[in-house]
Amino acid sequence: MARLxxxxxxxxxxxxxxxxxxxxxxxREGAKVAVLARTATxxxxxxxxxxGGGGRAIAVTTDVAEYSAVESAFARIASELGxxxxxxxxxxxxxxxGPVWECDPLVWWRDVEINLRGTFHTSRAATPTMLARGKGRIVNLVSGGTGNSFPHGSGYASSKAAIMRLTECLNDTTIAHNVRAFAVDPGLVRSAMTEMQLFSEAGKTYLPGIQQLFDDGVDIDPSRAALLITDIAAGRFDVLAGRLLRGVDDRxxxxxxxxxxxxxxxxALRFTAIEQQKL
Structure with missing residues (x-):
C-alpha cells in the first residue's frame, strides 16, 4: 500500500x-491533494x-496573505477531501x-507578507483539526537566506529566517499532541522565481551570483525536495521535528x-551552547 x-x-x-x-x-503515495495558489489555470x-495518474485532487484558488480566504479554503478542503x-x-x-535603501517599501513588505504571514495563516487554519485528531505534519519551505546574510534579498531572507523560527515555535507547542512542524530548504531550483532573478534587470544588477551558481552546475532537481517531503509526511523523519532538512541531503x-x-x-536557528551560557 502507498504510504499516504x-x-x-x-x-x-x-x-x-x-x-x-x-x-x-x-x-503518487496515495494522498488526496488540495492544490492552492492564486493562479487558477x-x-x-x-x-x-x-x-491523469489516477489520483484525487482539487484546485483551490487562494491568496494566503488573506486569512478569510485561507479559512474558506480549508473549510472547502475539509468538506470535499476530509x-x-x-x-x-x-x-x-x-x-x-537591492539594498534596503533602494527597495520599494511596499514591494519589500509584500514579500514578507506572502512568505511569513501566509505561512502563519495556513498553519493557524490547519492546526486545530490536527490537534483534535492527535496527528499532523506541517512542512514550511525556507531557503539559503535562512541562516546566512542575503544583502540584496533582505525581505525574502528575513521572511525565511522568520519562518524557520515560526516552525520551531509551532513545533514546540504542538509536538506533545503528535503534531509536528518541519522546515525544508529545497536548494537552488530553476523556477519562475529564479528565472526572474536571472533575467530581470534588477536581478542581473543585484543578484549576478545566481547565474554563476547555475553555470557551476548548482541546480537541484525539485524531485529531491518532493521525495524528502513525502518521507516527512510518512513519518520517516519525525525525530527531526522542529529542525531544518535540505533537498540536497542524502535521505x-x-x-x-x-x-x-x-x-x-x-x-536549528539558535545560539550555540556557549553563547546561551553568556545570556
Missing amino acids: TDTVAVVTGGGRGIGREIALQQA EIEETVSLIQ PVETLVNNHGSFQAF DGLEKDMESLVAADGR
Missing part, C-alpha cells in the same frame, strides 16, 4: 515548479496531472531586489544521523 493512502495533503504554491512536484509526489493543470493531515507551505514571493544518511543531530541541537 487515506490522508489529505495541502500544498500551497502548487501550480508550478517545486510545489507542483511536491503535489504530484504526495498523490496553473493549479488546475496540476490537478489534471494528478487525476481533515488535513499534511500541510506543505511552499508559497513564496521574492520581488524586492538514508540523514536518517542514520538523526539522533546525533538532535543531540548536537543541529539544524
Whole structure:
C-alpha cells in the first residue's frame, strides 16, 4: 500500500515548479491533494496531472496573505477531501531586489507578507483539526537566506529566517499532541522565481551570483525536495521535528544521523551552547 493512502495533503504554491512536484509526489503515495495558489489555470493543470495518474485532487484558488480566504479554503478542503493531515507551505514571493535603501517599501513588505504571514495563516487554519485528531505534519519551505546574510534579498531572507523560527515555535507547542512542524530548504531550483532573478534587470544588477551558481552546475532537481517531503509526511523523519532538512541531503544518511543531530541541537536557528551560557 502507498504510504499516504487515506490522508489529505495541502500544498500551497502548487501550480508550478517545486510545489507542483511536491503535489504530484504526495498523490503518487496515495494522498488526496488540495492544490492552492492564486493562479487558477496553473493549479488546475496540476490537478489534471494528478487525476491523469489516477489520483484525487482539487484546485483551490487562494491568496494566503488573506486569512478569510485561507479559512474558506480549508473549510472547502475539509468538506470535499476530509481533515488535513499534511500541510506543505511552499508559497513564496521574492520581488524586492537591492539594498534596503533602494527597495520599494511596499514591494519589500509584500514579500514578507506572502512568505511569513501566509505561512502563519495556513498553519493557524490547519492546526486545530490536527490537534483534535492527535496527528499532523506541517512542512514550511525556507531557503539559503535562512541562516546566512542575503544583502540584496533582505525581505525574502528575513521572511525565511522568520519562518524557520515560526516552525520551531509551532513545533514546540504542538509536538506533545503528535503534531509536528518541519522546515525544508529545497536548494537552488530553476523556477519562475529564479528565472526572474536571472533575467530581470534588477536581478542581473543585484543578484549576478545566481547565474554563476547555475553555470557551476548548482541546480537541484525539485524531485529531491518532493521525495524528502513525502518521507516527512510518512513519518520517516519525525525525530527531526522542529529542525531544518535540505533537498540536497542524502535521505538514508540523514536518517542514520538523526539522533546525533538532535543531540548536537543541529539544524536549528539558535545560539550555540556557549553563547546561551553568556545570556
